[in-house]
Amino acid sequence: MTEKHIKLGLFGFGCVGQGLYDILNHSQGLKADIEKICVKDHAKKRKIDAKYFTYDKEDILNRKDLDVIVELIDNSQDAYEIVSRALNNGVSVVTANKKMLAENFEALYQLQEKNNVALIYEGSAGGSIPIIRNLEEYYDNELLSSIRGLLNGSCNYILTRMELENMDYGKALGMAQECGFAESDPWLDVAGYDTMYKLILLTVHSFGIILKPEQVLTLGIQNISFDDITYAKEKGLRIKLIATAHKVGDKFRVYALPHFVNKESDLYNVLYENNGVEVEGAYSCKQTFVGKGAGSHPTGSAVLSDISALTYHYKYGYKKLKKLRQQHKGNFDSGKLLDVDFDIKVYIRFADKNDLKGIEIVAVEEEFKSAKTNYIVATVKFNSLFDLKGKQDSKLFVCVV
Ligand code: HSE
Numbered sequence: 001m002t003e004k005h006i007k008l009g010l011f012g013f014g015c016v017g018q019g020l021y022d023i024l025n026h027s028q029g030l031k032a033d034i035e036k037i038c039v040k041d042h043a044k045k046r047k048i049d050a051k052y053f054t055y056d057k058e059d060i061l062n063r064k065d066l067d068v069i070v071e072l073i074d075n076s077q078d079a080y081e082i083v084s085r086a087l088n089n090g091v092s093v094v095t096a097n098k099k100m101l102a103e104n105f106e107a108l109y110q111l112q113e114k115n116n117v118a119l120i121y122e123g124s125a126g127g128s129i130p131i132i133r134n135l136e137e138y139y140d141n142e143l144l145s146s147i148r149g150l151l152n153g154s155c156n157y158i159l160t161r162m163e164l165e166n167m168d169y170g171k172a173l174g175m176a177q178e179c180g181f182a183e184s185d186p187w188l189d190v191a192g193y194d195t196m197y198k199l200i201l202l203t204v205h206s207f208g209i210i211l212k213p214e215q216v217l218t219l220g221i222q223n224i225s226f227d228d229i230t231y232a233k234e235k236g237l238r239i240k241l242i243a244t245a246h247k248v249g250d251k252f253r254v255y256a257l258p259h260f261v262n263k264e265s266d267l268y269n270v271l272y273e274n275n276g277v278e279v280e281g282a283y284s285c286k287q288t289f290v291g292k293g294a295g296s297h298p299t300g301s302a303v304l305s306d307i308s309a310l311t312y313h314y315k316y317g318y319k320k321l322k323k324l325r326q327q328h329k330g331n332f333d334s335g336k337l338l339d340v341d342f343d344i345k346v347y348i349r350f351a352d353k354n355d356l357k358g359i360e361i362v363a364v365e366e367e368f369k370s371a372k373t374n375y376i377v378a379t380v381k382f383n384s385l386f387d388l389k390g391k392q393d394s395k396l397f398v399c400v401v
Contacts, residue, residue, distance in 0.1 A: 006030075006311060009060035010037045011082055012073035013046065013053075015180040016096055016123065019300025020070065021048065030308045032068075036060050040073075061085050068310055069093045070303060074184050076100035080108075087111040087119060092315075094306040096123035096299055099188070102197035105210045109318065118315035123302035125151060125198035126275050127293035130305065134289070135205035135279070136316050142281040146246035147206050151198040151256075153273035153294025154182040154189040155221050155241040160271045163229050163238060181273050181294035191390065192220035192241060195256040199243035202277070203254055206245060208320030209334040217255040217340070217382065218389050223397040224258070227373045228349055237262055239399060240270075246280075251339035255382075258399040260347070266290075344382045345401040349375040355396055360384035377401055 010017060017037070024032055037052050038060050046053065054060065060069065061082065069086040071093060073079050079100040086093050088111065095101065101108065101124055112119050122132050126149070135147075150156050154176040161172040173190065176182045181189075188194045196218040200211050221241055232239050237260040245254040261268050266288040270276035275293025280286045292298035325332050343362050350356055351374070360381035367376050388394050 004031070006032045006067040006307070007065060008032055008034045008307065009063065009066040009069050010034050011057070011060065011069070011071045011079070013037050013039050014072065014074065015296045016299045016303065017070075017072045018047070019296030019298075020072070020303050021300075023297060023300045023304050027304065030304065030311070032307055035063070035066060057082060061089070066091060068307055070307065071095040071097060071100075072303070073097070076103060080104050083108065083119065084111055087115050087117050090115055090117050092118040092310050093120075094123075094303055094310070095119070095121050096303055097121075098124040098194065098197040098201060102200040102213055105200065105204065109210065109321070112315070118310060118313075120306045120309060120314065120316060121201070122306050123299045125201045126277055126289070127153060127273075127291065127295065128298035128301050129275055129277060129289045129291040129293070130302070131277050131289055132201065132205050132316075133309075135202060136319075139206070139279065139281060139284070140319060142284055144206050144247075144279065144281045146244065146280045147202055147277060148242055148244045148246070148267070148280075149199075149202070149277035150240055150267055150270050150275050151202075151243050151277070151293065152189055152192075152195045152241055153275060153292070154186065155192075155195070156270065156275070156293065157181055157273045158190070159221065159224075159239055159241070162224070162226070163233070164271075166226075169224060176273070179273070180296055187222070187392075190220045190222040192218040192256045193390075195220075195241055195243045199245060199254065199256050202243070203245045203252070204318070204321060205316070206279075206320070207247070207252060208318070208322075208324040209252065209337055210321070211254060211334055211338070215254075215335055215338060217257065217386055219257050219385065219398050221258055221397075223349075223395055225349070225373070225397065227375075228347075228397050228399065231347070231375070232260055235260070238268055240267055242267070242400075248339055248342075250337070252337055253339050253342065253382075258397070260399055260401055340383045340386075342382050343379045344385075345377065345379050346385075347375060347377050347399045347401055349373060349397045351395050355394070358384060358387045
């Protein structure tokens with residue numbers, strides 16, 4: 001693919017698609033042309049010539065002259081169909097669709113192996129931060145012990161606006177939507193799902209294990225109030241939604257939960273829509289990557305970098321994954337490597353004590369009751385928090401201490 005102009009078929013022309021289009025137009029190095037863009041909405045006004053657009057995916061999938069398919073649509077099921085068809089046709093794919101990837105990782109990995117074709121997705125986690133290729137290549141032989149990151153720009157933006165500007169949660173979320181940071185369904189952001197999908201991708205490239213979304217404990221910031229922010233502030237802490245995967249013995253603890261972070265943490269000063277990822281290895285020690293985690297141009301730039309990588313035939317080697325599977329001789333179940341049986345210290349704010357039902361409390365360290373708010377700081381069984389995952393009617397705010 002070197003020297004010649006590469007031909008792209010693009011699915012989706014939303015926030016990231018338009019960002020990619022702008023960047024491609026200004027790119028000095030990469031010679032790539034968007035041949036066709038498949039979109040859904042006939043009525044929407046587009047800022048570029050109508051000749052680029054089609055409403056029929058077959059107009060792209062059936063073309064034999066395209067070098068790369070770039071998938072940037074919203075619907076993860078449609079995206080999976082497009083990506084798997086392209087891979088089966090032997091065409092390389094770039095995507096930023098973390099939900100689609102996390103929900104179908106094993107199948108997509110098998111398709112890449114079977115067809116010997118590349119599927120790369122730097123824009124799917126950490127926005128502009130080049131984290132996936134670094135985990136895959138740079139930390140190839142390094143014994144990583146943990147990764148920990150702020151992976152959702154919208155949540156970090158909301159938390160920052162609430163803390164530093166006393167902005168109301170609803171207003172901050174509305175602004176995150178206006179800026180193009182939030183998902184079309186912002187529940188995926190605030191309930192922690194987007195963070196969890198990204199964590200699943202980083203866990204594959206850090207440790208070689210493919211987890212399923214239902215295996216990863218995920219709680220969000222949707223119930224946060226100024227009482228929680230004040231509690232944190234008084235102790236010199238900040239609240240951040242953190243994704244973590246760390247090794248304990250030969251098992252992994254993997255979860256996406258709000259955390260209190262102190263000033264010594266590199267993540268404390270990662271504000272607004274920025275993301276941050278701390279990678280810790282036995283020899284490299286701790287390294288932190290920080291950059292814009294959401295938005296049209298930052299994410300578009302990661303997609304562009306992937307397209308560029310395909311010009312020198314880059315594909316993920318999945319070396320850690322292959323090594324682990326070899327060690328387990330085909331008898332491999334990532335879930336068995338997960339540790340969910342441990343105690344964790346959390347702050348829980350609640351309105352009614354009945355709401356705590358189901359959470360196995362080991363020891364209460366602090367308890368506060370008032371007419372306005374109640375909270376406890378307690379050690380609880382990690383496993384028992386799974387009942388709260390995705391529960392739309394829960395009013396609890398849970399934060400790791
Ligand atoms: N909704 C995502 C975020 C977009 O806020 O981080 C970038 O993946």
